[in-house]
Amino acid sequence: MSSTRKAALLCAMLLVPGVLWSHAQKDPPKGDAAKASQSGPPAANDKDKEPFPQVPRITAEEVQRVVKDKGNVVLVDTDDSESYASEHIKGAVNIAYDPTTDLREQDPSLSGLPGDKLVVFYCNCAHEEDSAPLVLEMWELGYDHDKVKALRGGLTRWEQLGYPLAGTEVDATREKGN
Amino acid sequence: MQCKIPAIGIASSNIVHYATGYNFKYNNGMPIRYVSVPFPFTGQPRSVDVGYVSGKDMLSGRPLMAAVVDALTSPLTMEEKISGAPPDEEVEPRLLPADSEENLRRLFDDKEWTDFNSIILPTEKRVTAMLKGTSRKPDEVIKTINITGGARQLTVEKVAINAVMAGASPEHLPVILALATQAPFGNSTSSMANMVVISGPIRDKLKFNCGTNAMGPYNRSNAVVGRAFTLMSKTAGDLRNNVNAWETLGNTMQYNNICYGENEEALPDGWDPLHVEMGFKPTDNVLSVGMGWSSIASVGASQVIYPTHFLMRDYMSSFCASGSAATIVIDPTVAGLLKDVHGFKTKAQLSEWFSQNVTKMNASYWGNGVIQSTAVPFALQGLEPYASWRKLPDDALIKPFTNPKAIHVVVAGGKVQTMWFVTDFGIRRGVLIDDWA
Numbered sequence: 001m002s003s004t005r006k007a008a009l010l011c012a013m014l015l016v017p018g019v020l021w022s023h024a025q026k027d028p029p030k031g032d033a034a035k036a037s038q039s040g041p042p043a044a045n046d047k048d049k050e051p052f053p054q055v056p057r058i059t060a061e062e063v064q065r066v067v068k069d070k071g072n073v074v075l076v077d078t079d080d081s082e083s084y085a086s087e088h089i090k091g092a093v094n095i096a097y098d099p100t101t102d103l104r105e106q107d108p109s110l111s112g113l114p115g116d117k118l119v120v121f122y123c124n125c126a127h128e129e130d131s132a133p134l135v136l137e138m139w140e141l142g143y144d145h146d147k148v149k150a151l152r153g154g155l156t157r158w159e160q161l162g163y164p165l166a167g168t169e170v171d172a173t174r175e176k177g178n
Numbered sequence: 179m180q181c182k183i184p185a186i187g188i189a190s191s192n193i194v195h196y197a198t199g200y201n202f203k204y205n206n207g208m209p210i211r212y213v214s215v216p217f218p219f220t221g222q223p224r225s226v227d228v229g230y231v232s233g234k235d236m237l238s239g240r241p242l243m244a245a246v247v248d249a250l251t252s253p254l255t256m257e258e259k260i261s262g263a264p265p266d267e268e269v270e271p272r273l274l275p276a277d278s279e280e281n282l283r284r285l286f287d288d289k290e291w292t293d294f295n296s297i298i299l300p301t302e303k304r305v306t307a308m309l310k311g312t313s314r315k316p317d318e319v320i321k322t323i324n325i326t327g328g329a330r331q332l333t334v335e336k337v338a339i340n341a342v343m344a345g346a347s348p349e350h351l352p353v354i355l356a357l358a359t360q361a362p363f364g365n366s367t368s369s370m371a372n373m374v375v376i377s378g379p380i381r382d383k384l385k386f387n388c389g390t391n392a393m394g395p396y397n398r399s400n401a402v403v404g405r406a407f408t409l410m411s412k413t414a415g416d417l418r419n420n421v422n423a424w425e426t427l428g429n430t431m432q433y434n435n436i437c438y439g440e441n442e443e444a445l446p447d448g449w450d451p452l453h454v455e456m457g458f459k460p461t462d463n464v465l466s467v468g469m470g471w472s473s474i475a476s477v478g479a480s481q482v483i484y485p486t487h488f489l490m491r492d493y494m495s496s497f498c499a500s501g502s503a504a505t506i507v508i509d510p511t512v513a514g515l516l517k518d519v520h521g522f523k524t525k526a527q528l529s530e531w532f533s534q535n536v537t538k539m540n541a542s543y544w545g546n547g548v549i550q551s552t553a554v555p556f557a558l559q560g561l562e563p564y565a566s567w568r569k570l571p572d573d574a575l576i577k578p579f580t581n582p583k584a585i586h587v588v589v590a591g592g593k594v595q596t597m598w599f600v601t602d603f604g605i606r607r608g609v610l611i612d613d614w615a
Contacts, residue, residue: 074561093559102324104364108552111501111604112564115581140607141501142456142583 052132072117090164122151190217311348355614362415364469371431377453378463386439390592404437444510470603480596499578503604509591533582541572
């Protein structure tokens with residue numbers, strides 16, 4: 001390379017945007033920020049506001065009615081596997097939601113859910129913040145918007161209404177009662 | 179949750195250094211102790227796995243179980259008592275210091291910021307010019323990508339840098355920004371690959387190839403957009419070989435990610451373009467990303483004695499059918515045959531036919547690793563049809579593509595031959611390119 005050409009190149013390189021994927025900008029916190037970036041609108045800071053308002057909710061009463069009518073519904077518990085094993089809505093399957101990982105890692109499991117039934121995600125959380133993101137991901141996978149919903153009030157509401165539960169903790173309580 | 183029970187991690191040798199590295203170490207509240215065993219575990223004879231346990235810890239070189247006991251019982255070191263904010267990691271500057279082109283190329287290669295083909299070095303001037311291709315602000319965060327032990331923000335400027343590196347022009351930037359919403363691309367421990375389908379009038383405007391050699395190295399827009407996905411995925415997704423990218427064989431499709439346009443003009447009457455099937459308007463410009471593992475190209479022309487969709491069905495039976503996913507790319511001549519000779523009036527009818535007619539031996543279905551990790555838990559938890567399939571004999575035939583909506587049909591090619599290409603790629607909902615102009 002001639003010295004003239006090298007000099008020109010050096011000038012150009014002075015402004016090479018470097019890497020850019022580094023931690024030059026401090027990593028954002030995990031949790032809500034990460035969730036928001038993956039799944040559209042951020043989770044609300046205001047507790048009165050419902051996070052992920054675009055996600056349709058279904059009440060526990062409605063779900064119970066569909067279950068009783070032997071309707072086509074699949075319930076999905078989004079807590080971790082230990083919590084699921086301990087207590088879950090009777091008949092529910094488990095797909096754990098982890099806000100610190102790429103939601104698409106759950107795609108092989110999510111896409112195994114039926115496309116011709118109502119799929120209801122629920123969490124053990126106040127405002128569906130750990131179930132609504134999975135509803136959004138189901139939409140990304142092409143599931144019909146009206147066939148995938150989040151259970152309003154989650155497991156807590158289901159328990160309050162005394163609807164059927166299953167799991168090791170439930171079994172233990174039942175044994176004590178007996 | 180604090181259980182006050184001593185615990186350690188056991189990691190395979192290919193990932194343990196990542197687990198003990200900065201990000202992972204300081205994102206768990208405190209450094210976690212690890213011991214390490216060889217890899218892989220799955221599919222190995224029991225004797226091999228037993229040998230791992232009776233062998234040596236790959237980190238310390240000591241007998242594995244002795245290392246486990248030591249890790250569980252020895253007092254915490256000073257480093258392990260660190261609490262509060264971890265020490266700052268060494269950061270890269272936004273701008274690199276001036277250097278020769280040769281040295282900078284070497285630096286990019288050494289850092290694995292490239293696909294090891296030549297890149298256009300992203301000078302500030304070039305990146306500024308690239309950013310003229312969008313109205314979005316350079317510091318706008320497109321998404322935050324969670325990586326092992328941390329997260330990274332993917333900004334418009336960072337995408338523009340990758341676009342420059344890939345050889346794109348400013349007019350490609352809206353497409354690449356839309357593609358950035360899907361970064362990083364699918365990657366696993368096996369040979370995962372990806373597909374980028376361009377739909378709408380932008381195919382003509384940017385001259386994407388939808389015809390002859392649509393999926394080959396014969397077109398600039400197909401080439402630079404597909405390559406940009408790789409570069410974004412590697413840099414933003416922190417994919418580095420044997421650091422946190424562990425595809426045993428890898429996949430040469432990851433160089434370009436099968437980027438092509440649908441030949442919408444050659445669709446038979448009644449067959450909608452991919453994006454229209456997803457609910458977009460025909461005039462919308464959309465890109466759709468698929469990912470999967472397996473693909474089979476047809477060999478030779480279609481034959482009258484055995485209908486084309488029968489042969490596609492036979493090939494599809496070798497796919498794992500995870501999530502019922504399949505994407506079938508067919509030449510317009512085949513699309514014409516399927517419609518005019520075999521009566522499939524829409525793509526959806528063809529998808530439905532595959533869902534009803536692709537069969538697979540039960541043992542073969544359950545013998546797949548992805549199915550083991552996804553469908554087995556469902557079966558054990560009672561979800562149908564998996565629970566019933568688990569009870570069937572090995573040689574029973576099942577219909578594993580239960581969801582026809584997950585079977586996509588895309589028409590591309592130059593009508594040179596009655597060819598097709600079947601894959602197990604699952605296509606996600608499309609992204610509107612126009613939003614990123």
